Each structure stands twice: as structure tokens, then as C-alpha cells.
Amino acid sequence: MRVDFRKRQAIQGLILVSPWIIGTILFFLYPAYETIALSVSELESIKGLQKVWLGFDYYRNILFESIAYIPLYQRVFKEMLIRTPLVVVFSLFIAILLNLDIKGRGILRSLFVLPFLLGSGFIMQQIMNQGLQDEMGETAMGTDTTSVTRGTILIPREVLYYLGPNVSNIVMQFLARITEVLWKCPVPIILFLGGLQSISGSLYESAKVDGATQWEMFWKITLPMIGEIILVSIIYTLIDMFTESTNVVMTTIHSQAFRSTRFEFAAALACVYIAIILVLIGVIFGIAALIRRSGNK
Amino acid sequence: MSFFKRTKTQQQIDLELAMQAAKIHEISGWQKLKHASTWKHIIFRFFTYILLFSMAFVFLYPFLFLLTDSVKSLADLTDITVKWIPTRGLRWANYKYAWQELRGPVTLPNSLYMTAVATLIHVISCSFIGYGFARFHFKGSNLLFGILVLAMVIPLQVMMIPSFILYSNVFGWTNSMKPILIPCIFGYGLKGGLYIFIFRQFFINLPKELEEAAYIDGCGFIQTHFRIILPISKSSILVVSILSMVFHWNDYTEPNMYLTNPKIRIFPQGLPGLYRMAVQMVDDLGYVIDKSIYNQATASAGAVLSLLPILVVYLVAQKQFVEGIQHTGAKQ
Numbered sequence: 149m150r151v152d153f154r155k156r157q158a159i160q161g162l163i164l165v166s167p168w169i170i171g172t173i174l175f176f177l178y179p180a181y182e183t184i185a186l187s188v189s190e191l192e193s194i195k196g197l198q199k200v201w202l203g204f205d206y207y208r209n210i211l212f213e214s215i216a217y218i219p220l221y222q223r224v225f226k227e228m229l230i231r232t233p234l235v236v237v238f239s240l241f242i243a244i245l246l247n248l249d250i251k252g253r254g255i256l257r258s259l260f261v262l263p264f265l266l267g268s269g270f271i272m273q274q275i276m277n278q279g280l281q282d283e284m285g286e287t288a289m290g291t292d293t294t295s296v297t298r299g300t301i302l303i304p305r306e307v308l309y310y311l312g313p314n315v316s317n318i319v320m321q322f323l324a325r326i327t328e329v330l331w332k333c334p335v336p337i338i339l340f341l342g343g344l345q346s347i348s349g350s351l352y353e354s355a356k357v358d359g360a361t362q363w364e365m366f367w368k369i370t371l372p373m374i375g376e377i378i379l380v381s382i383i384y385t386l387i388d389m390f391t392e393s394t395n396v397v398m399t400t401i402h403s404q405a406f407r408s409t410r411f412e413f414a415a416a417l418a419c420v421y422i423a424i425i426l427v428l429i430g431v432i433f434g435i436a437a438l439i440r441r442s443g444n445k
Numbered sequence: 446m447s448f449f450k451r452t453k454t455q456q457q458i459d460l461e462l463a464m465q466a467a468k469i470h471e472i473s474g475w476q477k478l479k480h481a482s483t484w485k486h487i488i489f490r491f492f493t494y495i496l497l498f499s500m501a502f503v504f505l506y507p508f509l510f511l512l513t514d515s516v517k518s519l520a521d522l523t524d525i526t527v528k529w530i531p532t533r534g535l536r537w538a539n540y541k542y543a544w545q546e547l548r549g550p551v552t553l554p555n556s557l558y559m560t561a562v563a564t565l566i567h568v569i570s571c572s573f574i575g576y577g578f579a580r581f582h583f584k585g586s587n588l589l590f591g592i593l594v595l596a597m598v599i600p601l602q603v604m605m606i607p608s609f610i611l612y613s614n615v616f617g618w619t620n621s622m623k624p625i626l627i628p629c630i631f632g633y634g635l636k637g638g639l640y641i642f643i644f645r646q647f648f649i650n651l652p653k654e655l656e657e658a659a660y661i662d663g664c665g666f667i668q669t670h671f672r673i674i675l676p677i678s679k680s681s682i683l684v685v686s687i688l689s690m691v692f693h694w695n696d697y698t699e700p701n702m703y704l705t706n707p708k709i710r711i712f713p714q715g716l717p718g719l720y721r722m723a724v725q726m727v728d729d730l731g732y733v734i735d736k737s738i739y740n741q742a743t744a745s746a747g748a749v750l751s752l753l754p755i756l757v758v759y760l761v762a763q764k765q766f767v768e769g770i771q772h773t774g775a776k777q
Contacts, residue, residue, distance in 0.1 A: 157581050158584065160577075162583060163666075164573060164574060165577040165578065165581075165589060167570060167574060168574040168632040168641065171630075171631025171632050172633075174611075174631065176592075182604075182606075182610075242500065245493055245497055248493065250494070252494075256497050258756070258760055260500075260504065265759055330504070338684055338687060342647070342683060342684035343680075345680040346650065376647070377647070379646060380642060383597075383642070384639065387597055387598055418603040422595075422598060422599055426594075426598060
């Protein structure tokens with residue numbers, strides 16, 4: 149009886165997932181295989197991707213011989229580790245505020261997703277460069293540690309002159325960091341708003357009847373109910389930063405592939421990059437599974 | 446989950462009935478600060494507004510710039526003293542030129558068609574697949590989910606050349622929107638994995654009682670998905686359709702690869718060209734050509750035009766965030 153139920157469930161699950169499995173074979177496994185094959189071979193002609201086996205030369209070059217590439221990875225991953233928690237906490241905070249029953253909520257909700265509506269690509273860069281270059285002058289350009297957009301919160305230049313170069317630089321970098329985080333928030337905000345909306349109001353009501361405070365309700369109801377959405381937001385934020393075409397690794401891959409036409413080397417660079425991010429995501433999923441298990445007890 | 450399994454006391458049922466009668470059951474607990482004293486309430490609101498509007502300003506600032514830029518005349522653009530308010534009148538013709546250059550009459554319907562179809566397919570297929578991942582456990586389902594995450598992680602650019610060869614040489618999908626639309630059916634396409642993932646996470650949270658009741662009543666699992674699960678997952682459908690819509694609308698990478706025929710080009714594809722022209726008008730000669738109708742202002746107008754449809758749709762959709770509060774249906 150029990151086995152029967154399991155078997156039926158497996159078949160039903162497979163039927164539901166089957167379109168995706170077909171898609172995976174067609175649109176993912178084949179191109180992925182080609183990319184990996186490219187990274188261990190030499191390209192004879194681009195037409196039809198004719199290649200000859202070469203071995204792991206490119207990987208050896210990236211990991212052990214060249215000093216140019218490891219620091220690039222390090223830089224991207226450092227940025228990612230700093231920014232992701234900030235983005236997730238910030239967006240959860242903003243989403244909770246936007247979910248309050250306040251006047252002008254509709255306008256605020258639209259304002260907070262405005263950057264997302266215009267997309268993160270080409271136009272965004274244009275606007276950021278155009279609008280803020282003359283306002284910010286050289287100070288904003290000084291934030292060379294970050295390769296992100298320059299839509300920084302503004303401080304009047306006069307104030308900066310009084311602060312002196314060192315302090316103003318610190319202030320500017322701090323503000324640049326906050327702004328970067330804010331610009332990354334819209335999609336997690338949308339996710340969290342959806343998550344918060346899916347919590348039934350009666351949970352809060354019954355908790356209130358039992359004498360729970362707002363603070364307790366946040367920890368005991370809101371957080372557990374949107375736990376799964378927090379996981380999505382973390383993964384989304386990571387992947388978004390990781391695949392962003394402006395980060396140093398992606399620009400290197402792009403220039404290697406299309407400017408130096410070393411497709412094979414670019415493929416190897418990408419494979420190393422993806423391997424590292426997969427380890428990171430695996431760790432996050434592991435932690436999530438642990439939390440889920442301890443919550444079920 | 447334990448909340449749903451606990452049978453409610455008579456007191457709670459009474460309370461719920463009373464709330465339903467008063468029609469306040471739609472307001473969630475966080476939104477109700479009625480018990481807070483008035484002063485605390487006012488101060489709280491005050492700081493909330495200050496905080497939200499100051500953060501929103503960071504987002505708004507460049508867009509205000511975009512808006513004012515789009516109606517500036519050439520003289521205003523080059524005048525260093527003019528920053529926000531155009532002094533030499535509003536030049537609405539910028540919008541006309543941008544519309545012409547982007548070939549609005551042809552490209553806008555294309556864009557609308559592609560976005561609408563892709564979003565619709567994404568919502569249906571990804572919810573279907575996400576339901577399979579959320580509720581059914583079978584041998585290898587974890588492995589499949591791992592592959593899903595892997596597919597999400599790999600940047601489009603990395604697999605660009607093999608997929609291009611696959612679509613155009615093997616399948617022969619040239620001169621059509623097929624390379625963008627057909628993968629959507631199979632849960633791929635632009636960020637398809639993300640939507641499956643989102644649906645899965647939302648479905649995991651849903652109470653199982655409803656489905657069990659449906660099964661007992663003899664409802665098949667596909668029917669259960671469309672009749673029971675989808676109607677109560679308004680907010681996840683909303684989230685996915687907003688994301689899919691906006692990503693498709695703003696995408697350049699794939700359209701630039703596949704939609705090269707002028708007849709099937711989409712609206713925002715022309716924007717980089719507009720901006721390039723604007724830059725060229727300045728860079729080649731060192732100063733702005735007076736006669737040119739394409740400049741920074743025209744480019745900004747084009748950007749505003751491409752933002753407008755998506756903004757309108759979002760304004761309509763975000764209202765659903767308030768109205769679409771879910772009743773999980775687990776009330777007994």
C-alpha cells in the first residue's frame with residue numbers, strides 16, 4: 149500500500165517535471181556540454197564548432213601559472229559576500245515597511261521598483277553616467293574599489309570641501325556602498341512583498357489574541373513563513389551579481405572571447421567561475437536544509 | 446505549518462467571525478497599529494515616511510533627470526547653467542523623433558506580443574514544473590533540482606555560441622521569435638529556472654490539507670494544480686509575471702542575437718543606437734551639431750518611451766498586491 153503510494157507519487161512528479169527535463173536536455177545540457185568541451189580543446193573553425201582535443205592547458209594556466217585571474221575571482225567573491233546579506237536584509241526591511249497600511253503606499257511601491265522596471269542593462273548605465281557625472285565630479289569616480297553604477301546619494305560639494313579629502317572620501321564610499329545595495333534591492337523587494345502577502349492575516353490576529361507583541365510576531369510568524377522566500381532572494385541576489393555583465397570576471401570572459409577571440413580560454417575561465425559559485429550555493433542550500441530540519445523538530 | 450494543523454478553539458472561531466463581519470480580516474496584523482497610543486503612532490508614521498521617501502529619492506533622482514532631459518532643446522542641453530528646468534521651452538518634438546527612430550509602429554506591437562506571450566507561457570509552464578518540484582518526491586528529484594540551480598547560475602553569455610548554433614543550424618529557427626518563445630514552454634528561456642524556483646518556494650508554504658481533500662474527492666493531480674493550487678497562489682503568479690514581463694521587455698542580449706530582421710525587431714532594441722548617435726554627434730567634431738535632431742534629449746525621450754508601457758502595467762499590477770491577499774483556505 150505504502151510502496152504503491154510512493155510509486156504513484158514518483159510518476160506524478162515525473163510527469164509534472166517532464167517538460168523541464170526535455171528542456172534541460174535540449175537547451176541546457178547540449179550547450180553546456182559544448183562549452184565544457186570547448187574549454188579542453190582547440191577550435192579549428194567556428195562554423196559547427198570543429199575542435200581538437202587539447203587537454204587541461206587552459207585550466208592549468210588560469211589556476212597555477214597566470215597571476216592575472218585568481219585575483220579577479222577573489223574580488224568578485226569578496227564583493228558578493230559583503231553585498232548579498234546587506235541586500236537581503238535591506239529589502240526585507242523595505243518590503244515590511246511597504247507592506248504597512250500607510251497612505252501613498254502604491255506610489256512608494258512603484259518608486260522602489262523603478263530601477264528594475266527600466267532594466268539593469270544599457271539604459272541604466274547611460275542614465276547613471278549622464279545624470280551624475282557633473283553632480284559628483286571626481287569624488288564619485290574615486291570609488292574604484294567598486295565597479296558598480298554611480299547613482300550615489302548626493303552630498304553638497306560645499307560640505308565635502310569642509311570635511312577634507314580623507315573624511316569626504318570615506319563618507320562618499322560609505323554612501324556609494326549604501327546606494328549600490330539599494331540599487332540591487334527591487335527584485336528581492338518584489339519577492340518579499342509577494343511572500344508577505346501570502347501570509348494569512350488570521351495568523352497575526354490569533355497571535356495578537358494570545359498577547360504577542362509586534363516584535364514577537366515578526367520572529368515567530370513573519371520570518372518562518374517567508375523563510376523559503378528569503379532563500380530565493382539570497383540565491384537571486386547572488387546569481388544576479390554573479391552574472392552581471394559589468395563585473396570584472398564577466399568583462400574578462402567577454403573580452404577574451406570576443407576581442408581576443410580565444411573562445412576556448414573564455415570557456416575555461418567561465419567553467420572555473422561557475423564551479424566556485426556552485427560550491428557557494430551548495431553551502432547556502434545546506435545551511436537552509438539544516439535550518440528547515442531544526443525548525444521541524 | 447503547525448498553525449494550520451492545530452484545530453481552532455471556539456474562541457478563535459468567534460473572533461474570526463466577528464472580524465469577517467467587520468470586514469477587517471483583509472488587514473494583516475502588521476498593518477494594524479490600532480492599539481499603539483496615538484503619539485507613538487504618529488512618530489512611527491513620521492519616521493517611516495521620512496525613511497521610505499529618502500530611500501526612494503535615490504531611485505527617483507536619475508529618472509527625474511531622464512524626464513527633464515527628454516524635453517530639453519539643444520541649446521538647453523549644451524548650456525551649463527541649465528540643470529533641471531529647461532529655460533528655452535519644452536521640446537516635445539524629441540519624443541516624435543525618438544518614436545520615428547525606434548520605428549514605433551512596427552516594433553512596439555512586436556515588443557508587446559513577445560512580452561505577453563513569453564510571460565503567459567512562463568507562468569503556466571513554470572508553475573506546473575514548480576508544483577512538481579515542491580510536492581512530489583521521487584528518486585533523483587534532488588539531483589534534478591540541483592541541475593535546475595546549475596542552469597540558473599550559468600550566465601547566458603557563456604553558452605551564447607553553442608545555443609546560437611543549436612537554434613539556427615540544428616532547429617532552423619531563423620528570422621522568428623521562436624528562439625526566445627519556445628524554450629519558455631520547457632521552463633527555460635529568459636531566467637526560466639528562477640521562476641520555477643520561485644513557484645516551488647511559494648508552493649512549499651501552502652497547506653497540504655486542500656490538496657489532500659481534492660485527492661480524496663477524486664481530483665487528478667494535474668487538475669488539482671490548475672483548480673486548487675493556482676487559484677490560491679495569486680501572489681506568486683503576480684510576482685513571476687511581473688518579473689518575467691519586465692525581464693523580457695528590457696532584454697537586449699537575446700533579441701540582438703535572434704531578432705535581426707527589421708520586421709521582427711522589438712522596441713527597446715533601437716535604444717543603444719539612439720544613444721550612440723547622440724554621442725557621435727558630439728564626439729566626432731568636438732561640439733554638438735546644431736542641425737542634428739538626434740542628441741541626448743532624443744535618446745532620453747526614447748528611454749522614457751520604452752519605460753512607459755511597463756510602468757503602466759506595473760502600476761495596475763501592484764494594486765493586486767494589496768487586493769490579492771491570499772486566503773489560504775485552511776479555515777475549518
